[in-house]
Amino acid sequence: MEPLDCSATELLAAFRDATFTPTDYAEALVAHIQAWxxxxxxxxxxxxxxxxxxAALSTxxxxxxxxxxxxxxxPVTVKELIATEGTPIPQGTVVTELTPAPTDAPPSARLREDRALIFAKTTCPDFGMMSSGVSTFHGLTRNPWRLDTNPGGSSSGAGAAAAAGxxxxxxxxxxxxxxxxxxAWCGLxxxxxxxxxxxxxxxxxxxxAGPMTRSVEDAALMMATLARSDRRDPTRLPPSTIDWRDLSIDLRGLTLGVMLDAGCGMTVEPQILAAVEAAAAAFERAGAKLVPVAPVMTRAMLDGLDNFWRARQWKTLMALSAAERERVFPMITQWAARGAELSAxxxxxxxxQTFAMRRSTEAAFDAxxxxxxxxxxxxSFPAEYGHPSNDPEHPFEHLGFTLPWNMGEQPALSINAGFSHDGLPIGxxxxxxxxxxxRVLQLAYALEQWRGxxxxxxxPPSR
Structure with missing residues (x-):
């Protein structure tokens, strides 16, 4: 097996039995990065x-x-917005003063404690406020699966980097x-x-914060490191005794809700619906009971949070001079400007609306x-778009399936379930x-095993 073909789990086994060394992998990785x-x-x-x-010290x-x-x-990367000591955090925008971060944020600190090699940060759009790879600071990040398509965001660089290996x-x-x-858009x-x-x-x-990997096993491996407590986060959970390596699950008797309608926003493309239905059928064959479930999101929820986020972003932009605001990615300022018109x-x-989503998402698990x-x-959507809709007045029409679980605080995972007719990943x-x-990781691992x-x-295109 070639080093670059290995997952982190496989790399650790190879280091342990001396099949190859951290230096072997790092040298191959540098050349791969230069090609991509x-x-x-x-x-x-x-x-x-x-x-x-x-890598030499680890070897x-x-x-x-x-x-x-x-x-x-x-080797590991962390998103630009996650502090690493000594590296500025530009927030994806050219208007940020480039001051070195004084200390590692909790995810970076945990990775270093476990001797992972943080070798780069990954790109994000201006202020992390777009589902896209466009940035006035970093430039345009593209999807390795097809370079004219968007990797999504705001963890755009992480998605592209993982897909490219x-x-x-x-x-x-x-x-x-x-x-x-x-x-989802990068097959991870x-x-x-x-x-x-x-x-x-x-x-x-x-x-x-969360892992972005090519396999469930590697995501679980990261959780064992990242989930350790840190008092700097007042929302942290108590330390747990979860054995993240245990990915086995008995699906007999499990009731799986199948949600095909987000409740608002863009219409779901038929190929995606087919992928969800195929995944549901696989769980049913393994013993799970399928139950259709209604959307947890409403138009009022989405529009309300859109307004709040506009006001929040406008507060940030108001701290800039007029000349600086002109340098921010235009879709951000166009979208946020209405925040100035909103009343308290x-x-x-x-x-x-975050609390409305919290009630709705919690109730979704009653049955x-x-x-x-x-x-x-x-x-898929074009690489140059700021959002899938590319409309600054309606930038969140694609968030109906993902956003409510952030506000409700539930664990949620995207996994590749196949490919479109033109070869792009479907999550x-x-x-x-x-x-x-x-449980979410275990369900994903089961689906991954069935998928292969x-x-x-x-x-890289040059190959």
């Missing part, structure tokens, strides 16, 4: 020297049979679908855990153990009740 990056633009602050030096530890952590020598482990953030949407596993399961700083309503009552009413749905209503979403993160491994990942 001119085409996809997924990385920020790529540090080749630190990667190779860290020596493995040769002595004394690795210093469960991820010793495994720029390392096995990547961390994104998700406040409305920003891990799961690029996972993208896991948004229960709010507080992975401590994050700064924290915010619905904001989670409008803004509060919008924020209150089911988990829910299966599309991740997104469409499987389906699995959702569990709050705190049932392991993806054997035709994208290769």
């Amino acid at each position: 990056e001119p085409h996809i633009n997924a990385l920020y602050a790529f540090d080749e020297t630190t990667l190779l030096e860290g 020596e530890r493995w040769r002595r049979g004394a690795p210093h952590g469960p991820l010793d020598g495994i 720029l390392g096995p482990l990547h961390v994104g953030t998700d406040i409305g679908g920003s891990v799961r949407l690029p996972a 596993v993208g896991f948004k855990p229960t709010l507080g399961r992975i401590p994050i700083d700064p924290c915010y309503t619905g904001r989670c 009552v409008d803004a509060v009413h919008g924020f209150e 089911v153990d988990a829910i299966l749905s599309p991740t997104t209503p469409l499987y 389906v979403q699995l959702v569990g009740p709050r705190f049932e993160d392991q 491994p993806i054997r035709h990942w994208p290769t």
Whole structure:
């Protein structure tokens, strides 16, 4: 097996039995990055020297049979918005003052504690507020599956990097679908855990960090590291005793809700509906009982939160000069401008929709153990678009299946369930009740086993 074909789980086994070393993998990875990056633009602050030096030290530890952590020598990226000590956080926009971060955010700190090699950050759009790979700071990030298509966002670089094989482990953030949407469009596993399961700083309503990987096993591997407590996040969950490596599940007697309608927004493309129905049938064959479930989202909820987010973004833009605002990606300023016209009552009413979503999502599990749905209503959109709709007045029409679970705090995961007629990935979403993160991973692992491994990942255009 070639090093670049290995998952993180397989790499650790190879390091352990000396099939190859962290240095072997890191050297191959550097060449692979150099072949891909001119085409996809997924990385920020790529540090080749630190990667190779860290791999050499890890190689020596493995040769002595004394690795210093469960991820010793495994290269990993973290999203630009997640602080790493000494690296500025531009927030995807050219108007941010580039001040080095004083310390690692919780996900970065946990990865370093376990001796993972953070070798790069990954790109995101301006202020992380678009489901797209466009950014005034980073430029345009493209989807490796087809370069004229969008990887999604706001964890755009993480999605593109994972699909292109720029390392096995990547961390994104998700406040409305920003891990799961690029996972769907890039053919990955993208896991948004229960709010507080992975401590994050700064924290915010619905904001989670989560793994973006090519396999469920690697996502579970990351959870064992990322889910450790950190007091900087006041929403953190108590320390757990979850054995993240246990991915087995008995599906007999499990009631699986199947949600095919988001309740508002874009119409779901037929190929995506077919993928969800095929996945549901596989669970039924394994012993699960299927139950149709109604949408948890409404137009009032989506529009209300849209208003609140406009007001919140306008507050950020008002701190800039007029000249600086002109430099922000235009779709952001066009969308946020209406925030200046909203009354305080409008803004509060919008924020209150988060509680409406919380009630709706919690009630959805009254009669089911988990829910299966599309991740997104469409499987592709042009690379240059700021949103799938490309409409600054209606930018969130694709969030009906993902956004409510952020506000409700439930764990939700996107996994590739097949490919469209033109060869692009199709993601389906699995959702569990709050705190049932392991169940969601186990359901995804079962689906992954039935689907089989993806054997035709994208290769650099120059090959």
